[in-house]
Amino acid sequence: MKKRVYIKTFGCQMNENDSEKVLILLKEEYVPTDNPEEADLIIVNTCSVREKPQHKVYSEVGRYKPLKKKKKHLLIGIIGCVAQQEGENLIKKLPYVDFVLGTQSFYQIKEVITKLQKDPKPIVLTELTNEFKPPLVLPEETLSKNTEKVTAFVTIMQGCDNFCSYCIVPYVRGRETSRPPEEIIEEIKRLVELGVREVTLLGQNVNSYGLKEKGYPDFPELLNQIAAIEDLWRIRFTTSHPKDLSEKLIRTMAENPKICHHIHLPLQAGSNRILKRMNRKYTKEEYLEKVAKLRELIPDIAITTDIIVGFPGETEEDFEETLEMLKTVRYHEIFSFKYSDRPFTTAKNFEDKIPEEEKEIRLKLVQELQKTITQEIYQQYVGKEMEVLVEGFSSKSKTQLMGRTSTNVIVNFYSPRLDLKGRLVKVRIEEAGKHSLKGRYLEILK
Ligand code: 5AD
Numbered sequence: 001m002k003k004r005v006y007i008k009t010f011g012c013q014m015n016e017n018d019s020e021k022v023l024i025l026l027k028e029e030y031v032p033t034d035n036p037e038e039a040d041l042i043i044v045n046t047c048s049v050r051e052k053p054q055h056k057v058y059s060e061v062g063r064y065k066p067l068k069k070k071k072k073h074l075l076i077g078i079i080g081c082v083a084q085q086e087g088e089n090l091i092k093k094l095p096y097v098d099f100v101l102g103t104q105s106f107y108q109i110k111e112v113i114t115k116l117q118k119d120p121k122p123i124v125l126t127e128l129t130n131e132f133k134p135p136l137v138l139p140e141e142t143l144s145k146n147t148e149k150v151t152a153f154v155t156i157m158q159g160c161d162n163f164c165s166y167c168i169v170p171y172v173r174g175r176e177t178s179r180p181p182e183e184i185i186e187e188i189k190r191l192v193e194l195g196v197r198e199v200t201l202l203g204q205n206v207n208s209y210g211l212k213e214k215g216y217p218d219f220p221e222l223l224n225q226i227a228a229i230e231d232l233w234r235i236r237f238t239t240s241h242p243k244d245l246s247e248k249l250i251r252t253m254a255e256n257p258k259i260c261h262h263i264h265l266p267l268q269a270g271s272n273r274i275l276k277r278m279n280r281k282y283t284k285e286e287y288l289e290k291v292a293k294l295r296e297l298i299p300d301i302a303i304t305t306d307i308i309v310g311f312p313g314e315t316e317e318d319f320e321e322t323l324e325m326l327k328t329v330r331y332h333e334i335f336s337f338k339y340s341d342r343p344f345t346t347a348k349n350f351e352d353k354i355p356e357e358e359k360e361i362r363l364k365l366v367q368e369l370q371k372t373i374t375q376e377i378y379q380q381y382v383g384k385e386m387e388v389l390v391e392g393f394s395s396k397s398k399t400q401l402m403g404r405t406s407t408n409v410i411v412n413f414y415s416p417r418l419d420l421k422g423r424l425v426k427v428r429i430e431e432a433g434k435h436s437l438k439g440r441y442l443e444i445l446k
C-alpha cells in the first residue's frame with residue numbers, strides 16, 4: 001500500500017502550484033490525504049511575504065510534533081519561502097523537522113526522502129542560483145482530488161528582478177527566469193487533455209516574460225501561442241507590473257477572445273513620492289495612462305490591485321492620494337496590506353516607520369472605501385447575461401453551481417441541471433453580494 005502525504009500550503013498561487021508539483025513528484029510512493037493524523041509525510045509550504053504568514057509557520061509545524069511521538073517513521077518537512085529564508089535556523093528552532101527545502105530545491109524532494117528513510121539526519125537544501133531552470137513536471141490524473149479540475153495554474157516564470165524596496169521575493173525566489181515556451185505549451189496541452197478549460201499563467205511579473213532569454217516569444221506572443229491550443233477556452237495571468245504593461249499586450253488582450261477581461265495591476269500606493277521610495281518605477285500619471293488604454297481597448301475590463309498602507313514615511317496627504325486613486329480607477333477588488341518590515345529589504349532600514357495603530361486606521365479606511373466601490377460595480381452586473389465557466393458546486397450549497405465571469409467575478413447560480421461542471425453557460429445575474437454575484441442559468445454555450 002502507498003504511504004500518505006499531507007501538505008499544508010500558505011501564501012500565493014505560486015505556492016499552491018509548487019505544492020501540486022510536489023505531489024506529482026512523490027506520486028509513486030505517496031497518495032495525498034486531507035488528514036495529517038494519518039499521514040506518513042507532512043509538508044508545510046510556507047510564505048514570507050509579510051510577517052504574519054511567516055509566524056504561522058511555527059505554530060503550524062508545532063502542531064505536528066505530537067504526531068511524531070506516536071508514529072516513529074513520520075517525516076516532517078518545510079518548503080517554500082520561509083524554508084529558503086531561514087534554512088538551518090528552522091532545524092535549530094524545530095529540531096524534530098526532517099527536511100527544509102528552498103524554492104529551487106524542492107524539486108529534489110524524492111531523493112531527499114529516500115535518503116532520510118536510510119539515514120534520519122535532517123537535510124537542509126537552500127541553494128539559489130541564477131542559472132536555475134525548473135524541471136518539467138507534467139500534470140497527473142492520479143492525484144484523486146485534483147482530477148476533473150476545470151481551471152489550473154501554470155507557472156511560466158520564476159523569481160523577480162525588480163527589487164521593490166519592501167519586498168522579500170527577489171531574495172527568496174531568486175532571479176527572474178522564464179520557462180521555455182514549448183514546455184509551457186506541453187504542460188497546458190496535458191491539462192486540457194485532463195479536462196481543464198481555463199489556465200492562469202503565473203509569474204511575479206508576467207509582462208517581462210521571455211525578455212531575458214534569447215529566442216523566446218514575448219508575453220503577448222506566448223499568449224497567442226497558448227490561445228491556439230484547441231479546447232482551451234480561457235486564459236488568465238497574474239501578476240502584471242504596471243511599468244512593463246505594453247500596448248502590445250493590451251491589444252493582444254483586446255483581440256484574442258480567449259484572453260479573459262481581467263487584469264491584476266498592483267498599484268501599491270497613490271503618491272509619487274511613496275512610489276519612488278518603493279522603487280516601483282512608475283508614477284501615478286503613467287499608471288492612469290495605462291488604465292485609460294486598457295479601458296479604451298477593452299471597455300468591460302475588470303481591474304484589481306494590491307495596496308500597501310503605512311509604508312515608511314507615508315504622510316496623511318500621501319495616503320489621501322491612494323484613496324483618490326481607488327476612486328479614480330474604480331477597481332473591482334483590492335488586496336490591501338499593512339506595510340510590514342521584511343529581512344533583506346531596503347525599506348526595513350528606512351527610519352520614518354508608521355505606528356501600528358495608524359496603519360490599522362489607514363487599512364480600515366481603504367477597505368471601507370473599496371467595499372462601497374465593489375458593491376457599486378457588482379450592482380451594475382444585475383440584469384445582465386454573463387458567460388460563466390462552471391467550476392463545480394457553490395461553496396455554500398450543493399443545490400447551486402459556481403463559476404466565474406471573464407472579468408473574474410464569482411457567480412453562484414440556480415440551475416435545473418447540476419451536471420454542468422466544465423461547461424460554459426449563460427447566466428442572468430439577479431443579485432449582487434459582497435464578493436460574488438447570484439444568478440439563474442439560461443443556456444449552455446459550450
Ligand atoms: N509589507 C506589506 N505588504 C507587502 N507586499 C509585499 N511585501 C510587503 C510588505 N513588506 C504585498 C504587495 C504585493 C503583495 C503580494 O503583497 O502588495 O503586491
Ligand code: SF4
Pocket residue numbers: 160161162163164167168169170204205241
Ligand atoms: Fe516583489 Fe516588486 Fe517583484 Fe512584485 S515586482 S515580487 S512586489 S519585488
